[in-house]
Amino acid sequence: MNEAFDLRMGESHIEVHKFHGGTILLSAAAALILQAFLPAHLPKLAILDLPLLITIYFALSRRNPSTGLLLGTIIGLLQDSLSKTPLGLFGIAKTVIGYLASSIGARLDTEHPAARFALTAVFFVLHQGIVALIQKLLLAQPQPWFTMRLLVTVLVNSVAGVLLYFVLDRLRKS
Amino acid sequence: MVALPSRHRSLFLLAGVVLLQVLLLAVQIKRDSQGRLIRVWTVSAVSPFERGGSWGIGKIRDAWRHYFALSDTARENEALRRENGELKLEVLQLQSKSAEADRLAQLLNFKQSQGKVPMVVARVIGTSADANSAVIYLDQGLRQGIKKNMGVITPEGVVGKVIESFRDTCQVLVLTDPYSGVGAMIAGSRIQSPVNGTGEPLLNMKYVGNDEEVKAGDRVVTSGMDRIFPKDLPVGVISQVKPGASFKQIRVRPSANLERLEEVIVLLTTDPLVIKSPESTAPGDASTVPAASGQTASVPKPAEKQP
Numbered sequence: 001m002n003e004a005f006d007l008r009m010g011e012s013h014i015e016v017h018k019f020h021g022g023t024i025l026l027s028a029a030a031a032l033i034l035q036a037f038l039p040a041h042l043p044k045l046a047i048l049d050l051p052l053l054i055t056i057y058f059a060l061s062r063r064n065p066s067t068g069l070l071l072g073t074i075i076g077l078l079q080d081s082l083s084k085t086p087l088g089l090f091g092i093a094k095t096v097i098g099y100l101a102s103s104i105g106a107r108l109d110t111e112h113p114a115a116r117f118a119l120t121a122v123f124f125v126l127h128q129g130i131v132a133l134i135q136k137l138l139l140a141q142p143q144p145w146f147t148m149r150l151l152v153t154v155l156v157n158s159v160a161g162v163l164l165y166f167v168l169d170r171l172r173k174s
Numbered sequence: 175m176v177a178l179p180s181r182h183r184s185l186f187l188l189a190g191v192v193l194l195q196v197l198l199l200a201v202q203i204k205r206d207s208q209g210r211l212i213r214v215w216t217v218s219a220v221s222p223f224e225r226g227g228s229w230g231i232g233k234i235r236d237a238w239r240h241y242f243a244l245s246d247t248a249r250e251n252e253a254l255r256r257e258n259g260e261l262k263l264e265v266l267q268l269q270s271k272s273a274e275a276d277r278l279a280q281l282l283n284f285k286q287s288q289g290k291v292p293m294v295v296a297r298v299i300g301t302s303a304d305a306n307s308a309v310i311y312l313d314q315g316l317r318q319g320i321k322k323n324m325g326v327i328t329p330e331g332v333v334g335k336v337i338e339s340f341r342d343t344c345q346v347l348v349l350t351d352p353y354s355g356v357g358a359m360i361a362g363s364r365i366q367s368p369v370n371g372t373g374e375p376l377l378n379m380k381y382v383g384n385d386e387e388v389k390a391g392d393r394v395v396t397s398g399m400d401r402i403f404p405k406d407l408p409v410g411v412i413s414q415v416k417p418g419a420s421f422k423q424i425r426v427r428p429s430a431n432l433e434r435l436e437e438v439i440v441l442l443t444t445d446p447l448v449i450k451s452p453e454s455t456a457p458g459d460a461s462t463v464p465a466a467s468g469q470t471a472s473v474p475k476p477a478e479k480q481p
Contacts, residue, residue: 065184073191086202088195095195099188138199138211 017061053161059101060110072098093130120161284329292442308348315342325441331408331429357400361393379424
């Protein structure tokens, strides 16, 4: 589909956004590369989770749960394969986030920066919670979840997400 | 095939994708003690069914064995009971043979230690038909050289004397018979006095004056004066001493277990003998006393009674 169309949910009309060919693929690849590349030179940037922000953005934009969860799965598994974590750790977390973001995106207007900030914060906390849960239940490596560092990380990523989404909005088909 | 509602399709897809990734994780994760997580899960998932199946099959098998397949059980039970009885009997026989072997070994040792004393080992084959007399029959007689008035002993002490000898058997008057007696003396004080039977388990020692010092626990040995038993064979141990009119009333517990005799030794001579015990070879042994014939005769220590 090359054109934007309206998704009818009751009385409200939610717009489904389309992107130019290869945009999602290139954006995801860039996010993964930057995520692996930047912290090596700028360690402070390790606080960012660019693949998660990309997943949230495109899931919210496409508003299709199936597409959202598959996008989350692919990005998460690629992130796993670029890190030392077992394949599936980020995959599961981003699959769930992709599904939820798509589902919520189909019901809410997510174009306002404040809404994007809040949703990114919620999804980020949820993502970290899922990762911690998998680490505890499957890997037998319990990690602390809700810490001060998480709050800072959430804030930073939410702000970065709002800015990133603004840039990515430029790649939409008009 | 049932078509899924479109609104649920993505939910099923989510569950499937997450499940696949969980399995992917499980294949990779290896627990130190239990191997890969996928194997742990598989075993954990399957084992309850296996346990349940085993339990059910076990119950069915038990029910079959205990309630339906009992056709041969009664016969088998009967055979087992019979076999159990035979085995019990066999055990008793073996225990008896073992005890007999011990006794015979004891007699053989005694006989070998008295190499120069002519003697023969005999088995008790019967007792008197009269309840008031203590008489036993042995399985050896004239053919083995046993004659009247020969002494009968066990390694523990005096048993009695031969009162009649036949071709292959002989009759022995046991010390506890009221008409039986033996020339005896107290081992320590050398006070001499005959000891005779009373028809009871304990013997009497007569003619020990009231002024003599005698106490319970003193050993009584043969004096050799009856010319039946050699000197210093153990007769018994004094168990009770009471003052009497002229003489003390002394009761002696026999050294030999006269109520349970099974094998005995018959001394094949009535001439004076010297009986030695293994303990008598020690120099300065207090139990060694000079014999009347001028030879050294040792007093065998009374052996413990068999239970």
